[in-house]
Amino acid sequence: MAQLMHRVVLPVTFGLAVLVVWQGVIEAGMVSKLVLTGPVQIVTALITEAPTLLSNGLITLTEAVSGFVLGSLAGLATAALFIRFGALQRAVFPLTILMEAVPVVAILPVLMLWMGNGMAPKIFIAAFLSFFPMLVNAYRGFSNVDADVQELMLSYSASPEQLFWKVRLPAALPFMFTALKLSACSSIVSALVAEWLASDQGLGYLIISYGQGYRVADVWAAATLACLLALAFYGITAAGEKWALSRRTR
Amino acid sequence: MTSASAASLTRADTASEATGAAGLVAQGVSVTFRRGTQVIDALKDVSLNIPRGTRAALIGASGCGKSTLLRVFADIVQPTSGTASHYGLTPAEARANRVYALVQQGSTMLPWRTVIDNVALGLEIAGTSKPERLERAAESLALVGLKGFEKSLPAELSGGMRQRAAIARALTLRPRFLLMDEPFGALDEITRDRLHFELLRILEETGATLFLVTHSIAEAVILSDKVVVMTPRPGRISQVIDVDLGQHRTPATREDPRFGHYELMLRRALHHDA
Numbered sequence: 001m002a003q004l005m006h007r008v009v010l011p012v013t014f015g016l017a018v019l020v021v022w023q024g025v026i027e028a029g030m031v032s033k034l035v036l037t038g039p040v041q042i043v044t045a046l047i048t049e050a051p052t053l054l055s056n057g058l059i060t061l062t063e064a065v066s067g068f069v070l071g072s073l074a075g076l077a078t079a080a081l082f083i084r085f086g087a088l089q090r091a092v093f094p095l096t097i098l099m100e101a102v103p104v105v106a107i108l109p110v111l112m113l114w115m116g117n118g119m120a121p122k123i124f125i126a127a128f129l130s131f132f133p134m135l136v137n138a139y140r141g142f143s144n145v146d147a148d149v150q151e152l153m154l155s156y157s158a159s160p161e162q163l164f165w166k167v168r169l170p171a172a173l174p175f176m177f178t179a180l181k182l183s184a185c186s187s188i189v190s191a192l193v194a195e196w197l198a199s200d201q202g203l204g205y206l207i208i209s210y211g212q213g214y215r216v217a218d219v220w221a222a223a224t225l226a227c228l229l230a231l232a233f234y235g236i237t238a239a240g241e242k243w244a245l246s247r248r249t250r
Numbered sequence: 251m252t253s254a255s256a257a258s259l260t261r262a263d264t265a266s267e268a269t270g271a272a273g274l275v276a277q278g279v280s281v282t283f284r285r286g287t288q289v290i291d292a293l294k295d296v297s298l299n300i301p302r303g304t305r306a307a308l309i310g311a312s313g314c315g316k317s318t319l320l321r322v323f324a325d326i327v328q329p330t331s332g333t334a335s336h337y338g339l340t341p342a343e344a345r346a347n348r349v350y351a352l353v354q355q356g357s358t359m360l361p362w363r364t365v366i367d368n369v370a371l372g373l374e375i376a377g378t379s380k381p382e383r384l385e386r387a388a389e390s391l392a393l394v395g396l397k398g399f400e401k402s403l404p405a406e407l408s409g410g411m412r413q414r415a416a417i418a419r420a421l422t423l424r425p426r427f428l429l430m431d432e433p434f435g436a437l438d439e440i441t442r443d444r445l446h447f448e449l450l451r452i453l454e455e456t457g458a459t460l461f462l463v464t465h466s467i468a469e470a471v472i473l474s475d476k477v478v479v480m481t482p483r484p485g486r487i488s489q490v491i492d493v494d495l496g497q498h499r500t501p502a503t504r505e506d507p508r509f510g511h512y513e514l515m516l517r518r519a520l521h522h523d524a
Contacts, residue, residue, distance in 0.1 A: 146358075148354050148355075148356055148358040149360070151326055151352070151354065152352060152354065152358055152371075154325075154326055154345075155325075155326065155345060155350075155351070155352040156348070156371070156372045156375040156376070157345055157346050157348070157375070158375045162375055166360075166371070166374070166375070167360065170360070170362050171360075248362045
């Protein structure tokens with residue numbers, strides 16, 4: 001009971017208190033309504049703008065998830081190729097690290113020239129930013145096989161494929177989920193920022209267009225939805241991790 | 251008795267020669283490692299003959315090349331010169347045909363696999379069907395006294411139980427040679443003592459040839475018919491001592507005056523070389 005008190009009641013009470021004080025500050029007129037709006041107004045905006053928010057949210061989510069899946073798969077495949085072909089790893093890895101330094105959002109205009117104004121460049125950016133965490137972490141995970149295990153597998157005359165599927169891949173699983181959890185949040189943010197720069201749909205576009213109309217509560221409502229989407233995406237990935245790791249130890 | 255050839259003239263050896271089956275044979279094996287500009291002679295001109303069915307221990311100070319010699323037989327390290335063979339097969343052929351099984355110092359279990367799936371790993375790699383490999387793994391587990399722990403995870407076992415599981419994993423391959431690299435080194439003395447006699451019983455039941463690397467004098471004497479003493483820099487064989495304590499050994503064997511005699515002999519051999 002005392003534990004429940006500490007774990008749930010205290011933080012919830014504190015959170016509610018913050019909301020009440022926030023609303024109080026707004027109601028007292030201490031801050032201009034153009035600068036900050038109150039929680040009540042944000043919730044109201046979430047309800048009245050729900051259809052617009054949800055349809056645009058779905059677009060942002062689609063871009064983020066597509067980019068996340070494509071980028072993570074590409075990163076995983078590249079890491080597997082690096083493990084299988086050491087020469088390839090030595091030749092290509094420095095270049096990939098250099099590529100990671102490319103501020104991809106800054107080259108969005110070029111991407112739009114190539115891919116148009118639709119979802120494609122946003123998916124590309126989300127994928128680009130999901131690629132490197134997976135590549136680096138999966139490669140580390142695949143390499144995380146100690147010499148004794150490799151020696152044992154050698155004594156069994158195991159093929160490189162058997163070593164990969166039976167040892168390297170399961171050993172890398174926790175590392176892969178580290179990357180996935182990282183990319184789950186960053187893919188939402190990168191889709192959002194890309195929409196922000198050039199788009200006519202999605203939550204990023206919506207935030208800009210609300211902002212230009214000084215619809216502060218609506219901006220906050222869109223930001224809240226983006227936040228909820230990122231949290232949900234992270235939560236699903238974390239649940240996937242639990243499931244996969246428990247299945248691994250059957 | 252300073253060379254391997256002198257030591258190979260034992261009763262067991264003449265018996266194996268009669269049946270035409272050589273055991274573990276090394277002829278003039280040298281291994282050199284290069285570390286930067288430094289050249290290290292891990293093994294220098296090592297010749298050895300361990301007849302089939304013999305229990306052999308390899309003892310020496312660390313860095314004497316005993317693990318390297320085991321790895322030459324396991325086809326994990328390639329000799330710079332000289333040849334090694336098992337029953338007339340090259341180490342590469344022996345590895346490909348899974349003639350030997352390796353037991354390492356750490357039990358090296360895959361932590362995400364249950365004990366039985368770890369024990370069945372070698373057969374899984376060999377392509378044995380699932381029902382058969384699980385049946386054989388269960389048999390081996392029973393042989394090492396781990397019945398009932400099939401579905402446990404390695405982390406749930408004690409160090410001694412994990413090492414038993416590693417022995418069971420080697421036995422599922424039904425190897426003719428058990429190559430063991432300090433398999434009991436990480437265990438406490440009580441557990442080690444118990445496992446010694448279990449290993450002896452298992453060897454009696456399976457008829458496998460033992461090739462054991464150890465740094466424990468008592469372990470070498472109680473477990474083997476033949477102790478190969480090695481000296482470091484360069485790694486070479488200094489003596490081969492036949493341990494005549496009979497085929498069947500029990501904890502009482504340690505109270506046999508001959509046991510103390512062999513221990514003393516080995517200690518002198520090791521210190522003489524050092």
